Amino acid sequence: MATAARSALQQLSLQAKPVGQTLTPNSAILRFAGSANLTVDQVNRKRSELLTTFGLNVISVRPEPGVVAIAIARPKRRLVTIEQVWDRWSPQATEAANQDVVIGLKEDDNSLLTFSPGNLHAPHTLIAGSTGSGKSVLMQSILLGLAVTNSPEQARIILIDPKQGVDYFAFDALPHLDGGVVDTQDAAVERLEWLVAEMERRYRLFREHRANGVGTYNAKVSPAHRLATYWVIHDEFADWMLTDEYKAAVTSTVGRLGVKARAAGIHLIFAAQRPEANVMPMQLRSQLGNRLILRVDSGRHFRDRTRRAGR
Structure with a gap:
């Protein structure tokens, strides 16, 4: 998907220098170096063409320091089970009551989503x-x-x-x-x-x-x-x-x-x-x-x- 996205951006006259990527249950987040030839606004204006011409369903485009992060929907969303989430969860064992509960994965970086009232x-x-x-x-x-x-x-x-x-x-x-x-x-x-x-x-x-x-x-x-x-x-x-x-x-x-x-x-x-x-x-x-x-x-x-x- 990263190669296809880079090729599509270049064909649309947008500079596409990849600097990282993250796979989440819903999407692939592709990060490209920001420049005058690749901005959030420029990518947003091309979302329709990316979908209709290249089959890339862009969920979101957001700025990060020096980076344009483009989230592209996966062809099939991945089911995340509670066992898979808990395998990555290491709550601290203390005598005090625990008030932090992991309830899922964050879409922006695939890290654990923690619910922490109080x-x-x-x-x-x-x-x-x-x-x-x-x-x-x-x-x-x-x-x-x-x-x-x-x-x-x-x-x-x-x-x-x-x-x-x-x-x-x-x-x-x-x-x-x-x-x-x-x-x-x-x-x-x-x-x-x-x-x-x-x-x-x-x-x-x-x-x-x-x-x-x-x-x-x-x-x-x-x-x-x-x-x-x-x-x-x-x-x-x-x-x-x-x-x-x-x-x-x-x-x-x-x-x-x-x-x-x-x-x-x-x-x-x-x-x-x-x-x-x-x-x-x-x-x-x-x-x-x-x-x-x-x-x-x-x-x-x-x-x-x-x-x-x-x-």
């Missing part, structure tokens, strides 16, 4: 994806990643699923699961309100031990008194958010958790097919700072809604 990223997360987009697979990967890198004493998972837990039967026996799969609105509200009380209890402990967060607190106390990190995973939350009572309760509790839950070691992951404004108030949306957006029914519609909500 460290690299915001503490709370919104996942959007229509049916068949891989949303449930992503959430299951996060669940597994947390479970294999933490003991049940280090990580507790509250799993809320309006679909009666049909996507999570394999997790019923997971020792990290706190209270089984929550599948009713009343139980979900009760669990979220309990988390608010637990958050306040933890802050009282922090004050007593002069700690500014769960990490500092755990370092000061004995192993028997350490606090676990809580992960709340709420699948298909938009379904129940159509109920006014549930919508009001969740918006209130998440609003309180969003302010102080990070230091208390509590993280929220909410997932829905289409998190539109009528089911997701601005207050709730603003608390879910991470956005893992898979394929949605209308990308433009979701972006417009998100922009108006102050993303």
Whole structure:
């Protein structure tokens, strides 16, 4: 593909001096030395000709220092399994709870894509994806990643699923699961309100031990008194958010958790097919700072809604 791309660029009167290439599951990223005869704009203007004349489907053209990087779609996308990703993942073994989970490969350089609430990223997360987009697979990967890198004493998972837990039967026996799969609105509200009380209890402990967060607190106390990190995973939350009572309760509790839950070691992951404004108030949306957006029914519609909500 690199030879074909270089030949095509030269035939289009564009200078093409290769300086490197990277193969990703979706594309081949070819890097050429940038010059007055090879710029990002020049390549973008030739994308139609590269496709129709030379059969090269250019996904993206982006600038790098001294380089024009051209991503060309592979004839057939490569399936990446969780085993292949985890073979490259070497989480550090420490006594502290792990909050970094590898969920895939980056398209720009084929490196590991790490999901890190509370460290690299915001503490709370919104996942959007229509049916068949891989949303449930992503959430299951996060669940597994947390479970294999933490003991049940280090990580507790509250799993809320309006679909009666049909996507999570394999997790019923997971020792990290706190209270089984929550599948009713009343139980979900009760669990979220309990988390608010637990958050306040933890802050009282922090004050007593002069700690500014769960990490500092755990370092000061004995192993028997350490606090676990809580992960709340709420699948298909938009379904129940159509109920006014549930919508009001969740918006209130998440609003309180969003302010102080990070230091208390509590993280929220909410997932829905289409998190539109009528089911997701601005207050709730603003608390879910991470956005893992898979394929949605209308990308433009979701972006417009998100922009108006102050993303």
